[in-house]
Amino acid sequence: MTQNALLGCVACVLLSLAAQAGGGELEGRMGLVHGLYEKLEYEKALEQIQLIRRLSRTVDQNIKLYLYEGVLLAELSRPTEAAMAFKEGLSLAILFSRERKRLPIKVSPKIDECFTAVRSSLEKMGSKGENHAGVQLEKVEMLEPRTGVWSSVVPLSGPRSGHTAVPLPSGQILACGGSTPKSAASVDAEVYDPSLRKWKLVKSMATPRIHHTATVLPSGKVLVTGGYDGTEWLSSSEIYNPATGIWSKTGSLHSARSGHTSVLLPSGKVLVVGGDDGGTWLASAEVYDPAKGSWTLTSSMQTPRSEHTAVVMASGRVMVAGGRTSGTSLSSVEIYNPATAVWTLSEPMLFDRWLHAAVRLTSGEVLVVGGHNDPQGAEIYDPVAGTWGMAKPLLTGRFSHHTATLLRSGKVLVLGGSSGGGASLANAEVYDPERDDWKALRSLPTPRGRHSATLSPGGRVLVVGGMVTSAIIPPKSCGSER
Template sequence: MLSLGRSLFAYRAALTLAALLVAAPVSAGEAPCSDNSRLLRAGAFSTAGSMTSARSLHTATLLANGTVLVAGGVGAGVESPAVLSTAEIYSPANNAFKATASMSKPRLAAAAVRLRDGRVLVVGGENSLKIGVNTAEIYNPRTGRWTSTSPMNFARINPTATLLKNGKVLVVGGYTVDSYCCPLASAEIFDPTTGTFATTGFMTAGRRNHTATRLEDGRVLVTGGYNGLDGNIDGSGNMNAPEIYNPVTGTFDSTDGMSSARRFPTATMLSNGRVLIAGGYGGNNAALASADTYKSRTAEFISNGSMQTPRGRHTAALLPNGDVLIAGGYDGVGTAFASAELYNPLSGRFSSTASMATARWRHEATRLLNGNVLITGGSDGTTSVASAELYSAAIYIRRPDRAGRCD
């Protein structure tokens, strides 16, 4: 047993170390002030074991207890891989996955959102016949079971689902029928109290592969996507045309344009209330390195630096220090990426960070309660994978004797 003197010394040492260790709001490898900080631990990926099933085009949703629900997607295989109804739970405490109850319907390219009461709503997707579905179901973490709810008014592949401030869910766009037909301009609202969907306003153009981000004032920013009509001059069908959904009026309104049309970009709400739109596929379906930030107060997009690598179908996750982790993706030609990079909103720059062990796209990134980011599944360019990885952000140690000495 430690003596009282040694115990007090250990306690004071722990307090001192805790006071010195901070996650600075900067990218890995860059100290916030070069003369008062030093890097203690660089950002890094580590293994998170393997899922019970290889899967891509799945959903991954953080539950209230800190675990992650992974559901659906398409399994391993080069030709006609199986569409999955299976689901599993990742536990950060055990750094492992375990199976939970399966959905009633197999589906890939669905949308999922956690409701206020902790349950998870999964909507739409594509079934084993490569046809869009309008079904929806809800996972209850307390029972570990799924229950079906009322269907949507439209079958939707690749829609977005956004939790509104009033607890209802806005479902926007997607494709009906199959992967090549009929982009939707329609939107609908799910009411958890009644378990029903009701139609709401229409966008100016149908789209899929877009983003939808709830702004601080409760409105929803919809950006980019693909209209399926090959209506652009370059023949790509990739869209610019951002719109804003107003839940008070139930209508969509056009807003300022981005610097480029973008299909499969990422959208991340930053700590300062702006939205970072990064990458995707632009004219001629070329992968983009460019990024824009949206300022809701002035309703404008500002061109905001370029990623180290042009990429689309990547993931983006906000880190506790305010940086954004960009991971994986696809060049649109034949290469999946293992590389990752960080966006620093203070400098407006992207910088490289550690790479994943596995190249992947069509994967998911979920920020955990401890600030780490869980990367699940995806395709390595040939087939779906079961592997998962954890990203831990960089940690800096400040030197108190030089605090405040920033040029």
């Protein structure tokens, strides 16, 4: 097949995709891409594909766009980026159980060999349980926001990622659970004392957990809920008492769940929302009463979801945004009213996203950043108007497992996470809501994702553990950089 014929074929398939997706704007963009292909203006065509991805609304469309992007990057002799695009598309296909043995278009043997090599590499990783392969960290670093300077802190007792870390009333910080080099889920818990700048192991939890939640109750105790123990999804909950350093069991959830959210309501009760149980995405929600030590089912969301965000707004209502469910990623937003126990739909986000981060600003608005499908995007929710608006994009796109922390200044620190190629990021940046602007900070000394970032009473940010992964190395079949 000639190069012109290949480009024509790509254009035809893309135009077909546009027709399936519907929408005048998307179809118009596809027509523009077709013209750029005919003129062999590949770079401009790639820019249009990035814009088109923002218009797509299904996982299948996003998978195809990543694979098309990989083809074009390979044609441009950019093998590292091509391999990254193939990896992202194939990772989505694997995650959402989509069959993807070949590219959706006919390509040259060289490009097909590159694609096949990336697919084979991912399949081998999956067979060994290494989909998230990387090195777990025991390193702890602290940021002084006023100076933007990072300093090293005494490390954890051992590496961990996917844990939780919450501030205690004493000013100490409790880190618990997560994955370690020795186990998929850990029972270990330890406390950081800022005055001594030391970690101290405390009594272990009763159950190993990863992808759980931890919520500080009005009493100062910490409620840890759900998650995964390496074999089963969990419905159990337990409470840590800082005064005694002891864990005690409390009431169990009605449904086992992981990838859920947990927030403290103004009443002092705790709302847990969504998640999955290893086979089913959940729409259910439950409320924990510390006085009774038990959970009560409340009304369910309209859409099941996992890996979403939940933010308590100034009104006391809870905004749940995005996430993913069976076969698709979400832009939908639902608001829970604790006074009536009723969910209502609000205006959806401008882009669907999951594994993103969200934080309530001092203005009462909610900032949402990054995540799959719109890694560099940022948008702001106005709870009074019930509408979303675009914020200035992040300086660095972040696909997943980054953190967003509200600083005392009212600015927001965003750091870490992963790039499109799977590499952990060291980049840190701060958002100024008054100026709608991002400012790059000094990078973390150690790249990481699946970490925690906790604001200490002194206003410093403690970044704990996590995992560092490398970008995919393009197979030799993908060629060498020009």
